[in-house]
Amino acid sequence: MPETSAPPPVHRSLSARLLVLTVLFVMLAEVMIFAPSIGRYRHEYLNERLAQAHLALLALEATADGMVDERLQMRLLHHAGARGMTAWRPNRPQLMLGEDPPQLDILFDLQGAGFLTLLGDGLAALVRTDNRLIGVIGESPKDPEVVLAVSLDEAPMRREMLAYGKRILILSLIISLVTATLVYVTLHLWLVRPILRLAATMAAFRRAPEDPARVLRPSRRRDEVGVAERALAAMQTDLRAALAQQARLAAVGTAVSKISHDLKGVLSAALLESDRLEATAADPEIKHVTAGIARALDRAVHLCSRTLSFAKEGPPDVRHEPVALAAVVTAAAEAAAAAGPATVTVAVPDGLTVLADACQLPRVFENLIRNAAEAGAGHITVSAAAPAPGGAGAATGRLVAVTVADDGPGLPPRARDNLFQPFSGSARVGGTGLGLPIAREIAQALGGDLVLDASGPGGTVFRLTLPTMDAT
Numbered sequence: 001m002p003e004t005s006a007p008p009p010v011h012r013s014l015s016a017r018l019l020v021l022t023v024l025f026v027m028l029a030e031v032m033i034f035a036p037s038i039g040r041y042r043h044e045y046l047n048e049r050l051a052q053a054h055l056a057l058l059a060l061e062a063t064a065d066g067m068v069d070e071r072l073q074m075r076l077l078h079h080a081g082a083r084g085m086t087a088w089r090p091n092r093p094q095l096m097l098g099e100d101p102p103q104l105d106i107l108f109d110l111q112g113a114g115f116l117t118l119l120g121d122g123l124a125a126l127v128r129t130d131n132r133l134i135g136v137i138g139e140s141p142k143d144p145e146v147v148l149a150v151s152l153d154e155a156p157m158r159r160e161m162l163a164y165g166k167r168i169l170i171l172s173l174i175i176s177l178v179t180a181t182l183v184y185v186t187l188h189l190w191l192v193r194p195i196l197r198l199a200a201t202m203a204a205f206r207r208a209p210e211d212p213a214r215v216l217r218p219s220r221r222r223d224e225v226g227v228a229e230r231a232l233a234a235m236q237t238d239l240r241a242a243l244a245q246q247a248r249l250a251a252v253g254t255a256v257s258k259i260s261h262d263l264k265g266v267l268s269a270a271l272l273e274s275d276r277l278e279a280t281a282a283d284p285e286i287k288h289v290t291a292g293i294a295r296a297l298d299r300a301v302h303l304c305s306r307t308l309s310f311a312k313e314g315p316p317d318v319r320h321e322p323v324a325l326a327a328v329v330t331a332a333a334e335a336a337a338a339a340g341p342a343t344v345t346v347a348v349p350d351g352l353t354v355l356a357d358a359c360q361l362p363r364v365f366e367n368l369i370r371n372a373a374e375a376g377a378g379h380i381t382v383s384a385a386a387p388a389p390g391g392a393g394a395a396t397g398r399l400v401a402v403t404v405a406d407d408g409p410g411l412p413p414r415a416r417d418n419l420f421q422p423f424s425g426s427a428r429v430g431g432t433g434l435g436l437p438i439a440r441e442i443a444q445a446l447g448g449d450l451v452l453d454a455s456g457p458g459g460t461v462f463r464l465t466l467p468t469m470d471a472t
């Protein structure tokens, strides 16, 4: 499965996109501020010219005839940045300096000029390239009763406007970069990093959902990220519970398969006994066979009742009681007789008693003997050696080793490779591959074990160890 939790390339990362977008938005905001401020700058520039003109014209009042010589006139006009100027005052003669009448290219009336007019005139002045002679009429900033008209060159004003624009642009860039960085860092810490953490947790959880350490531990955040973290943690917990439940159900399925498997064997034994009952009529035989049927059916019922306890996980719960080994093996050999025409020799000392479950232990021998018979063995020998101290699972007591040997063809490779693996060890048509796993599971639950001792063309030997009476 492809790894989807790797961080994206830098240019595709949320952080980089946030950074670019923040710069763009801040620049946009600056542009929206720039246009009105350029209009206002031009308005202030022209007002300043009017104020300067008023001051220059006041110098004329000091003269007797309202006239100054040409040199002074030039200097006054230069200081005011104008080519000509006129002042109208209530009940007093008008004052005038410079060209009369000036050949204006355009006249601007500042009195009552609205926001949009100033904005449009400001931008228009900025984009022109020629030098127009412009006229400006407006109230004197020094004295509202005085109306002034000034004529001046547009080029110097444009130069100042451009310089002002450049300053605003540089400032905007600095502001937008600082803002973008702050926004970027904040969003990275608050949003992007927690999202990456969530993604990493999801990927880690996906790799091993059964590991409780991979369930997200939500932070104490109360915002949307906190909500997402808590939702994810809850989902992971639920998912783990569902997985555990599923595993339990699978175990139930396996357990049911095992029970069906053994029930089949037990019922076929009962069938065999009833066949024999039918075939024989003499009373003592009928008595014996009926007892056999009753025993088989009793075990079948017992196995069914164990289905429920098998649904629980873990090894089968077994009882430890004294069981006469020879009798169990003989009964198992009879029960497995239907599997093939093999003869069974029981070489177990009569007095040998093991600590086992009287209902479960026969299943072990039945499976082993039936397997050998099904494999085509002609003769099967079950023998028990004298109890030996120590050994697997017997740290506290003595174990007896019981061998089940046959003269069959030996284990096929497939069976050998998957021996004791449920469902995969079978190399026999119609086999389920559960016989040996069940037998080993019971042996281990009893405190012993079941292992393959030897297998080859001359036959197969399985070795079963069981605790003896004095093992506890």
Ligand SMILES: Nc1ncnc2c1ncn2[C@@H]1O[C@H](COP(=O)(O)OP(=O)(O)OP(=O)(O)O)[C@@H](O)[C@H]1O
Residues within 6 Å of the ligand: 261, 367, 371, 372, 375, 406, 408, 409, 410, 411, 412, 415, 416, 420, 425, 426, 427, 428, 430, 431, 432, 433, 434, 435, 436, 437, 460
């Ligand atoms: N004594 C034996 N001699 C030769 N092959 C054997 C012997 N015992 C087991 N096998 C092989 O091992 C395989 C696995 O045995 P196991 O009892 O687990 O499953 P099975 O017999 O195929 O099916 P079932 O679940 O019905 O017992 C068998 O299919 C068989 O090929």
Ligand SMILES: [Mg+2]
Residues within 6 Å of the ligand: 367, 370, 371, 431, 434, 435, 436
């Ligand atoms: Mg089998």
